[in-house]
Amino acid sequence: MAMNEDGCVTAAVAAGMTPAVALFRSLADETRLRIVQRLAVGEARVVDLTGELGLAQSTVSKHLACLRDCGLVDYRVEGRQSFYVLTRPELLDLLAAAEGVLAATGAAVALCPAYGSADSAVEAMTR
Structure with a gap:
């Protein structure tokens, strides 16, 4: 089972696995779980997440992209800022x-x- 470097299931691989496997793979990373738990409180910008979780901007962005690819997170743009939110309560x-x-x-x-x-x-x- 191929995964990209951050453990996120790619779209091509996800097509060959059951949706449950893809879902649990997307949640199998501690950083992604921390991001999901933080977004459960309310929407946040990348800068908010980096500060609150003590993570690098590139790390947060990479994991947000994975969660977006899985349909668990989305964002809205306001001016020059993007606010991330859970899509599936x-x-x-x-x-x-x-x-x-x-x-x-x-x-x-x-x-x-x-x-x-x-x-x-x-x-x-x-x-």
């Missing part, structure tokens, strides 16, 4: 359900041999 319900699953499984997900890590296992056990 039901995404927040999905993320809340995921938090419930994580709470129910405890450290099991963090200890998963394929996708877990020692750092995430320690974090899950200290919750």
Whole structure:
């Protein structure tokens, strides 16, 4: 399964995978999840996101482009500024359900041999 350098599923690859796989791949990056969580509070400009999340402008722009390609984020232009917003508010319900699953499984997900890590296992056990 081909991905571009930032882990975002390209349109050509997404056409060959199920929509669910493409959705979860787009959300599998911590930076994109942080951006989604921030946009859940309200619209934001790239400069707002860089300041609030402590990320470089190029990083934020790259991840916003991925989220836009997946149809999860869009923007509106006002003068010389672009304001980004979530396009699918039901995404927040999905993320809340995921938090419930994580709470129910405890450290099991963090200890998963394929996708877990020692750092995430320690974090899950200290919750």
